[in-house]
Amino acid sequence: MRGLYRRSSLWRTRREAPHSLFFFSNALCTDANIDGVQSSRIKVFDRHFRRKQLDRAAWLMRSKDSFVDTVAENLLDRLEDCKKTFPAALCLGGQLEAVRRLLRGRGAIEKLIMMSASSDMVELCRNAERELQTENIETSLMVGDEEFLPVKENSVDLVLSCLGLHWTNDLPGAMIQCRLALKPDGLFLAAILGGETLKELRIACTVAQMEREGGISPRISPLAQVRDAGNLLTRAGFTLPGVDVDEFVVRYPSALDLIEHLRAMGETNALLQRNTILKRETALATAAIYDSMFAAEDGTIPATFQVIYMTGWRDHPSQQRAKRRGSATVSFQDIQKQFGSED
Amino acid sequence: MVRGSIKLLKDAGSGLSKTLADILVCPLSKQPLRFCEQTNSLISDAIGVSFPIKDGIPSLVPTDGKTLEADETIKTEDSAESSDKHEADRIGSH
Numbered sequence: 001m002r003g004l005y006r007r008s009s010l011w012r013t014r015r016e017a018p019h020s021l022f023f024f025s026n027a028l029c030t031d032a033n034i035d036g037v038q039s040s041r042i043k044v045f046d047r048h049f050r051r052k053q054l055d056r057a058a059w060l061m062r063s064k065d066s067f068v069d070t071v072a073e074n075l076l077d078r079l080e081d082c083k084k085t086f087p088a089a090l091c092l093g094g095q096l097e098a099v100r101r102l103l104r105g106r107g108a109i110e111k112l113i114m115m116s117a118s119s120d121m122v123e124l125c126r127n128a129e130r131e132l133q134t135e136n137i138e139t140s141l142m143v144g145d146e147e148f149l150p151v152k153e154n155s156v157d158l159v160l161s162c163l164g165l166h167w168t169n170d171l172p173g174a175m176i177q178c179r180l181a182l183k184p185d186g187l188f189l190a191a192i193l194g195g196e197t198l199k200e201l202r203i204a205c206t207v208a209q210m211e212r213e214g215g216i217s218p219r220i221s222p223l224a225q226v227r228d229a230g231n232l233l234t235r236a237g238f239t240l241p242g243v244d245v246d247e248f249v250v251r252y253p254s255a256l257d258l259i260e261h262l263r264a265m266g267e268t269n270a271l272l273q274r275n276t277i278l279k280r281e282t283a284l285a286t287a288a289i290y291d292s293m294f295a296a297e298d299g300t301i302p303a304t305f306q307v308i309y310m311t312g313w314r315d316h317p318s319q320q321r322a323k324r325r326g327s328a329t330v331s332f333q334d335i336q337k338q339f340g341s342e343d
Numbered sequence: 344m345v346r347g348s349i350k351l352l353k354d355a356g357s358g359l360s361k362t363l364a365d366i367l368v369c370p371l372s373k374q375p376l377r378f379c380e381q382t383n384s385l386i387s388d389a390i391g392v393s394f395p396i397k398d399g400i401p402s403l404v405p406t407d408g409k410t411l412e413a414d415e416t417i418k419t420e421d422s423a424e425s426s427d428k429h430e431a432d433r434i435g436s437h
Contacts, residue, residue, distance in 0.1 A: 048406065088362075111362050122400055140362045143402040148370035150403035155366040 043169050043272050044222065047117070047145065050167050050270040054118030057266030061097070061124065067250055068265060071307050072098040072162050074246065075191045078311065079107035079158075082187065086158035087111060090181065092146055093164020094266070096125050100139070101132065107158060112137050113151075115144045149177040156181055161190040163307075166223055167270060175236035185316035188238055193267070194245060194306035195225045201258065201303065204290035211289075212282045217275035229308045238312025239319055246307045251300040255287035258303050359385075359396060370403050386411070 072095055079086070085108035091099055096114050103109065116122050122141045129139055144150050146161070146168050159178045168174045178188050198220055205219040224232065226245050233241035252258045262268050295301050313319060330338050359378060367376055369387035376385040376394070384393040385401055392408040394401060 051404070088366075113362065113366065117404060119397070119400070119402065126400075138362060140360045141400050142363060142367070143400060143404060143407070144370065145404045148403075148405050150367050150370035152366045152368045153373070 045167050045169050046270050046272045046274070047147065047169065051117045053268060053270055054116060054266045055120040057264060058118060058120040058124045060264040062264055065098070065264065067248060067305065068095045068098045068163070069102065070248070071095070071191050072102050075099070075160065075162055075189060075309060076102055076106050078189055078309070082107070084185070084187070086187065088156045089113070089158040089160060090115065090151060090156045092159065092161040092178075093117070095162045095164070096121060097128050099160060099162050100125060100128065103137070109137055109158070111140070113140045113142065113156070115142050117143065117145050119143050146174045149174070149181060151181040153180050154183050157183055157186045159186070159188045163191055163193065163265070163267075165190050166192040166221070171224070172232055172235050175232060175238075179237055179312075179314055182314040184314055185318065186314045188310070188312045188314070190310045192229075192308050192310070193223050194229075194308040195223045196247065196304055196306035197223055199304055200290060200294045200301070201255075204255070204286045204293065207289050208282055208286040212279065212285050218271050218273060219269055221269065221271055224308065226308055229310050233310055233312045236312070237315075239315040239321070240313050242311040244309050246309070248305045248307065249302045250305060251296070251302055253300060255290040255301060258301065359399065359401060363401060367401065367403065370405055
């Protein structure tokens with residue numbers, strides 16, 4: 001999460017400058033574009049390469065991936081917790097097809113707009129659509145970038161993102177754009193991979209590279225920590241923020257199968273400063289180290305996936321909120337006297 | 344496959360579904376887009392960039408946009424808009 005920290009320190013210095021304070025908050029709320037242009041100086045991920053990866057993932061994708069399906073199911077399950085219905089929904093990024101397949105009328109969605117950065121992924125969704133004729137959901141497809149969301153303000157009731165937003169260079173910016181696209185009292189629901197994800201692979205890669213090449217290069221992307229997720233929601237201006245975490249341990253026959261799975265999900269290295277050369281020797285050493293350090297008794301290897309679910313609402317007068325600071329008329333010491341007597 | 348795409352085009356009418364036409368804006372300037380039938384593309388007048396539509400699926404990734412010739416665009420005076428244009432030019436020239 002180095003990128004995020006660096007960015008936040010940059011923002012803090014700007015916030016301290018007295019002249020730019022007003023301009024800054026203005027830019028943040030009304031025109032995410034200005035903000036996007038400025039923070040684009042710090043780029044962690046290669047978005048162009050990420051599109052290619054999603055294209056490849058669309059070709060490799062398994063028809064049913066139990067990990068992806070579980071995450072999508074978990075995410076969509078949250079729609080059932082709301083009494084509100086969501087006639088117009090926007091579904092972003094990552095695992096579109098799983099979300100569409102598992103939706104099953106939840107959230108009473110009437111119009112679903114699906115967006116991915118990869119045209120092949122969108123094509124895949126269109127083909128999958130024909131098998132889902134039973135539902136009355138009007139689905140529209142488009143190709144777009146989460147960092148430059150091409151959606152009008154106040155136009156959708158729900159923004160869903162399943163395993164996609166952790167690849168954005170400017171996550172707060174992308175979330176602000178999502179908030180602006182929402183109608184008041186609209187829901188933002190996202191699943192991203194968290195910092196504990198692939199910790200075993202991180203260790204194995206580091207050890208193998210130290211051993212074979214005498215130095216390390218980033219192989220696994222920096223990911224948000226759980227504590228960052230809450231801050232992100234608040235900073236993007238969502239009300240009633242909620243964050244919860246799920247940890248999955250997936251077992252694979254070998255480290256190579258893990259990489260195969262990551263490819264099929266489009267979750268392989270897309271760092272801008274990635275080392276494009278991977279020596280065969282290092283790769284095999286990584287697999288061997290992974291095996292010797294983490295393998296279970298039955299010979300399978302575990303891989304941890306930490307999924308952070310983020311929930312936030314666009315503000316609306318009907319929502320509960322804390323009273324203004326200092327507006328209390330009763331001291332906490334007298335609270336017993338005030339409320340205790342009623343019992 | 345062919346039948347599907349024909350159906351989709353018929354639904355779209357102008358090559359773009361009504362739902363999308365209602366909500367789409369320019370990804371860079373967030374200004375409204377204009378549909379151009381001749382080139383089958385969406386044009387953002389604010390920054391002078393056109394975005395292609397393939398099989399009824401609009402592509403609004405900034406790097407897919409093409410900058411229009413100077414005489415087709417409306418001149419921009421606003422500093423924010425010109426910085427947008429600069430950004431789009433930079434992306435478009437890749």
